[in-house]
Amino acid sequence: MKILNILTKIDRRIIFLLIFFGVAFPLLVTINFKLGVTKNVRKVYNMIEETPENSTVVISYDYGPSTKPEIQPMAIALLNHAFRKKLRVICVALWPMGVQMCNEALETALQYFPDLKYGKDYVNMGYKAGGMVTINHMAKNFRSTFPTDEGGTPIDEFPILNGINNFNKIAFIIGLSAGDPGIKQWVQVAHDSYGKPVAGGSTAVQVPFLMPYVNEQQQLTGLIGGLKGAAEYEKLINLPGFATKGMDAQSIAHLIIIMFIVIGNIGFFASKKQKN
Amino acid sequence: MRRQFPLIITFFIGIVIIISEFIPHKPFGQLSNTFYGWFLIISGFAIILGQLSLFKINLIKISRKAPNWQYYIIALVSFSIMVLIGILWGTQKQPGLLANTQPLVAFFGRKPFDYLFKYVFENLSSTMFSLLAFFVASASYRAFRARSPESTLLLISAVLVMLGRTTIGTWITGWVPESLTYLHLPNIANFIMEYLNTAGQRAIMICAGLGVVGSSLRIILGIERSYLGGK
Numbered sequence: 001m002k003i004l005n006i007l008t009k010i011d012r013r014i015i016f017l018l019i020f021f022g023v024a025f026p027l028l029v030t031i032n033f034k035l036g037v038t039k040n041v042r043k044v045y046n047m048i049e050e051t052p053e054n055s056t057v058v059i060s061y062d063y064g065p066s067t068k069p070e071i072q073p074m075a076i077a078l079l080n081h082a083f084r085k086k087l088r089v090i091c092v093a094l095w096p097m098g099v100q101m102c103n104e105a106l107e108t109a110l111q112y113f114p115d116l117k118y119g120k121d122y123v124n125m126g127y128k129a130g131g132m133v134t135i136n137h138m139a140k141n142f143r144s145t146f147p148t149d150e151g152g153t154p155i156d157e158f159p160i161l162n163g164i165n166n167f168n169k170i171a172f173i174i175g176l177s178a179g180d181p182g183i184k185q186w187v188q189v190a191h192d193s194y195g196k197p198v199a200g201g202s203t204a205v206q207v208p209f210l211m212p213y214v215n216e217q218q219q220l221t222g223l224i225g226g227l228k229g230a231a232e233y234e235k236l237i238n239l240p241g242f243a244t245k246g247m248d249a250q251s252i253a254h255l256i257i258i259m260f261i262v263i264g265n266i267g268f269f270a271s272k273k274q275k276n
Numbered sequence: 277m278r279r280q281f282p283l284i285i286t287f288f289i290g291i292v293i294i295i296s297e298f299i300p301h302k303p304f305g306q307l308s309n310t311f312y313g314w315f316l317i318i319s320g321f322a323i324i325l326g327q328l329s330l331f332k333i334n335l336i337k338i339s340r341k342a343p344n345w346q347y348y349i350i351a352l353v354s355f356s357i358m359v360l361i362g363i364l365w366g367t368q369k370q371p372g373l374l375a376n377t378q379p380l381v382a383f384f385g386r387k388p389f390d391y392l393f394k395y396v397f398e399n400l401s402s403t404m405f406s407l408l409a410f411f412v413a414s415a416s417y418r419a420f421r422a423r424s425p426e427s428t429l430l431l432i433s434a435v436l437v438m439l440g441r442t443t444i445g446t447w448i449t450g451w452v453p454e455s456l457t458y459l460h461l462p463n464i465a466n467f468i469m470e471y472l473n474t475a476g477q478r479a480i481m482i483c484a485g486l487g488v489v490g491s492s493l494r495i496i497l498g499i500e501r502s503y504l505g506g507k
């Protein structure tokens with residue numbers, strides 16, 4: 001009786017404490033659980049691998065600091081991969097705080113590529129309000145949508161943007177998003193209306209909503225979902241980072257949650273049996 | 277006229293945008309481009325309007341001493357500090373009103389706005405989001421009960437996806453031979469996400485899409501007028 005009561009009425013502070021230690025411990029002590037690579041992540045990797053050198057690509061930073069722990073590792077991994085493949089990266093942001101996210105990701109990624117030049121190999125065009133309409137306008141007239149970069153320098157001064165008037169010379173677009181506007185809008189405009197390959201990286205909670213776009217029509221070429229997706233990408237480019245470390249913490253946290261679900265149900269069934 | 281004029285503008289622009297999707301040539305293509313440009317300008321103003329509204333609402337709540345009014349003071353002060361610092365010393369590559377930022381940059385290691393953004397706002401924001409883990413854990417324990425066949429199905433699929441979407445899934449079923457890969461937890465989780473979830477999501481998306489078409493037509497034709505305000 002007493003045990004049953006305990007099982008169904010565990011104080012939430014105990015749950016909080018266990019989650020705290022479950023998350024903190026793997027961050028302090030590396031466990032390194034084995035990690036496989038899912039096909040949707042590999043598709044994004046293959047898209048970058050198969051793009052010819054010196055192609056220009058767009059990466060959109062449509063997230064803010066709240067989802068930074070989940071999305072920033074994939075942003076850094078993608079930038080590293082793109083720079084390694086000698087691709088030129090145009091960064092844009094449909095979220096106001098995406099500009100800072102982009103700069104921070106660039107700062108980390110450029111540690112491995114100190115010779116790359118701003119304006120020649122990569123550029124940050126900054127934030128533009130309007131979501132879907134901005135993408136549409138960008139596809140029709142990139143230069144009037146972004147007449148300057150984030151610092152106010154006219155785009156004619158950047159060699160990377162020579163001849164970029166619309167999406168014609170863009171090899172692919174990757175949307176890193178935590179909501180609206182984000183990947184959905186990139187798919188609906190850049191892929192569906194202009195036929196550009198679009199891949200995405202999102203928070204894990206968004207994956208179920210975006211999965212229908214990963215289909216035979218390749219509306220989304222691939223999708224990196226949450227911290228696990230980021231860790232898989234880090235594994236693919238052989239550059240373990242925060243996501244790889246964070247995955248252990250997330251795995252332990254999930255395990256604790258499952259453990260409590262099981263305990264709750266054991267208590268529930270036992271008390272139900274007793275009542276009957 | 278105050279209500280009719282916006283209705284006429286909405287009707288005209290809505291029709292032109294729809295036509296331009298099918299006939300992207302002159303004059304529709306040009307007109308829709310111009311309208312998109314206008315939209316971007318108006319969106320910029322909407323941000324300023326939003327900030328002013330935030331300021332006004334907070335001030336009203338403080339002056340009326342609404343419940344927890346002290347928090348609104350903190351919100352207002354934080355908002356004002358960020359705006360002021362951004363305007364005075366600029367942000368990242370954007371210059372501010374004050375030309376000499378070097379001493380502050382030397383002291384903080386970056387511009388004051390960027391310093392506050394990186395070391396205060398980002399951490400607070402991430403912390404707020406991370407707290408969800410604690411509440412999700414507590415809520416799962418209380419709510420995920422196999423009370424009915426439906427909730428049991430939900431429970432099983434949730435546990436399978438939770439395990440499959442982490443490294444634990446690979447660890448638990450890593451020993452399963454290659455011929456039985458469909459029994460690997462990550463593959464089971466992928467199956468649930470790709471087929472069962474996608475089927476349901478598509479149905480919702482199609483319904484939502486039809487709903488958007490319907491409500492857009494109602495707005496363009498002036499049947500739905502709530503966006504104009506009033507009754």
